[in-house]
Amino acid sequence: MKEVIAIVRMNMMNQTKKALTEAGVDAFFAHEATGRGKGFVNPQVLAGAEEGYEEAASLLGEKGKLYPKRVITIVVDDDFVDTVVDTIVTTNKTGKPGDGKIFVLPIKNAVRVRTGDAGMKAIS
Helix, strand or coil, rough: CCEEEHHHHHHHHCCCCCCCCHHHCCCCCEEEECCHHHHHHHHHHHHHCCCHHHHHHHHHHHHCEEEEEEEEEEEEEEHHHHHHHHHHHHHCCCCCCCCCCEEEEEECCEEEECCCCCCHHHHE
């Protein structure tokens, strides 16, 4: 089993949800988050702002802003990871900064509380 964590733009959530459903993803979690990629901020300016230099803080302007995002978490069988990742990338790729990130992590086990089912049986 693998956990796929995707960070996408807020305005892409409905398209992503529909694409995942069409790809066969029946269950996932989504929650609101804010953040920014490091590509938006000059590290020297950020370091200066963190040290308390007002000039550096003023230079951050909009580039220091945290942007609204959605975080989607999906647990799937190993064989289905590529389909999930490809679906998310295809749906969210605009070619502009801020399109998002996808992380894939191993899951050792899952247990359905109601029945005690474990492993793939707990997520299917």
